[in-house]
Amino acid sequence: MAEAHDMLFRTLADPTRRALFERLCREGEKTVGALTAKAGVSQPVVSKHLNLLKQAGLVRDRHEGRQTHYSAQLGALAPLIDWTSQMARFWETRFDDLENLLRRMDQ
Amino acid sequence: MAEAHDMLFRTLADPTRRALFERLCREGEKTVGALTAKAGVSQPVVSKHLNLLKQAGLVRDRHEGRQTHYSAQLGALAPLIDWTSQMARFWETRFDDLENLLRRMDQ
């Protein structure tokens, strides 16, 4: 049962891949060539990473002639945000429970 | 230049490891034995994962006799939250820029 978070975390775990996503967030739509120019890895590697980002829903691709434009899909980060705040909520709940317990013990 | 996000994302990318962290968030402090009981993997594997979580700052360990208690360190998620909101901010900035551009073009 590979959850949705799995792919998201795994996809963002690789530095090269995350850097690509960050550039797309910062600078907007880019072609594969433009991305490759400053990626520090070969073009096939960039294409491969972009494909994985796409499968994770983190980017969109748009074909125009012989070049492909990629852009960030920020909405895909939602599960990550949800997960994080859920962990925080669990933590706070336990903290509240502890507080309640101590309060009851005080009486 | 392995950034701080690297370890965090990589550490949370593994399902088994993330499940351990989630349990510690939900249920609070647990011993290695208690965690192993429902982890679905062997005890050495659990210990290994806990060590990695510890190196990432995601958990604390507390030794009590012959058993070790682990607990979640929620603060370690801060860089992750920062990164996410930063990406969102970049995205919104570009969106605002686009809006401004369109507004100027409208005149």
Next chain:
DNA sequence: ATAACGTATAGCTGTACGGCTATGGATTTG
């Protein structure tokens, strides 16, 4: 002191994956 218990470490194995080069398919240019 010895045994039993809880955890950590060591060492091994298989697999997943990031990097590369080479090449193919599609499109634009000469």
Next chain:
DNA sequence: CAAATCCATAGCCGTACAGCTATACGTTAT
């Protein structure tokens, strides 16, 4: 039509790592 350009795919290699068993280390119990 030929050549060049852009990207994707195929195939290979090396390394990282998650899982295992065996074992060592420290603590409690007998």
